Amino acid sequence: MKYLPLVWRNLGRNPLRSLLTAAAIALAIALVCILRTMPAGMDAILASAAANTRISTHNEAGIVYSMPYAYLAKVRAVPGVVAAISWNWFGGAIDITKGVEFPNFAVDPDGIAEVYADWGLDPKVFEDFRKYRDAALVGHITLEKHRWKVGDVVTLQSTVFPVSLSFRIVGAVPTSTPAFYFQREYLAQALAAAGVTFDTTGMIWSRVDDPDRVGPVMRQIDEMFRNSEAITATETEKSFIGNFFSGLKQLVTIIQIVAALVTLCIVFIAANTASMSIRERVGEIAILKAIGFRKQTIFSTLLAEAGLLALVAGIAGAATAFGLLKALRVFASGAGPQLGPLTAFVVSYTILVQAIFISFFIGILSGWVPALGASRRSVAQTLREVF
């Protein structure tokens, strides 16, 4: 501790250089903190987006492959299944030249209120959805994007089927989904008129009565279709969304690798700065050794300089990331559900401690070689060279 004032004064020797080095380390640490929140944040988003008793059944080969529509009745008959509905990708576009701008599905109106009870919609909305053949439930993101409102009529031209359908919006889905749902029967009638047979489904979404029964129900459904023409794969909603966004997870991994490389670059930058700082002081260091400072003491004080600078910078960087994401959470929670997912990214105390430790480690690593070189240098040789 008695060397601390000396260490501190040496850090203040070139304030601009110390400040810039600290800023570089702080920025890297803030970046690391923010990126470290991503895996947990993604999990939280998945958990919030998924209901723990909702399961998805689709073709084992993938969701682009269909299953017989008859599977729906069999799934509904499985003990523990409260309700089930089919989903068919419609691929509807407002303007065919612009392509599909939001996901849209033909679904069964019977059971949708039970399967999506967590939407918290007024029962009258579900009633309207069942009552009107051309009714549509639309995610509020899509509503806001296209400035639609309940009661509006919109027309979508399918990119999958040879039909164009007009829909009457009867309700807004209040979650973060942009999806557009309409009655399967409406599509079936239009396709029948066009001479197209429609007896398949892309997915079946079911609600199970008890979270503890989800596993057995999933196994029972898949077992039921094991020897059928389309073998099924049933999974929880969280797992389904997770798989659907597996590409995003890979992107997060890539981002984290980039963050690690940025951190490594900062080590080199900090090492270069430490090296410059020490090189400028070889004469002074030789004097310290001459008056009796042992090489271990010289090494420790030089290393302490690099470690202290990085530690202070790390604390600043971690605090910045903590404050930034906290402010973002406050902003996102007040800005409506579109930004809701941003509230999932939280700099935990574990991340803070890890980041500060990483920063200190960066300092020690960057200072090690220059400090070792300076402490090992011969006093007599340095005095001859410098003076």
Added chain:
Amino acid sequence: MIDLVNVSRLYHRGADEIHALERVSLHVPRQRFVALMGPSGSGKSTLLNVLAGLDRPNSGEVTVAGQRLNEMSEDELAAFRAHTVGFVFQFFNLIPVLNAVENVELPLLLTHLSRAERRQRAETALRVVGLADRADHRPRELSGGEQQRVAIARSIVTDAELIVADEPTGDLDAKNAEEILSLLQTLKRDFGKTVVIVTHDPRAEKWVDEVIHLDKGVLLETRPGGAARGGAA
């Protein structure tokens, strides 16, 4: 105080061998003020480094204050320097980010003294060199002469028996040079220090007890200085 027997120091510069010291034998009693003189490259700074424990001879024996330096490890030499030797250099070599009293206090960081004791001793040393009122000044706020006085205060603060100075007046004007030489002589006379300086400055001769001449690594002659003849003393 200082005993050197057949000390040789050889340097390698590329393929060349440089004989900085060749079989130098020397005896300096306690409480003497000695000047090592000679042309550039004569080996006087090497001799100073060897007797101060900064450099090791290739052969010969070095005994200072009863301690055989040849047999010491790096750490033991560092401890020897910390306790037994005070250093003064030509370019003052103070730490620019520390003020005068903190610079003087530096060698005391290596002791077990408390912070208050360290500060008290450093202030006392500054008083000895006449700079008590400049304790809070950084080196850049001091003149060359004052900086060298601070360096001398730093060299005596541990109560080292031996003070070595490499060209202590080399960067000073005549007036300051005289003051520094006078101060070094005071350290010998009033504080019982043994002082060895390397110098080109002919003015030093009148202040010292003994002048040792070297050339090409060989000790040519030892003769009395002005102080021994009742000069500046």
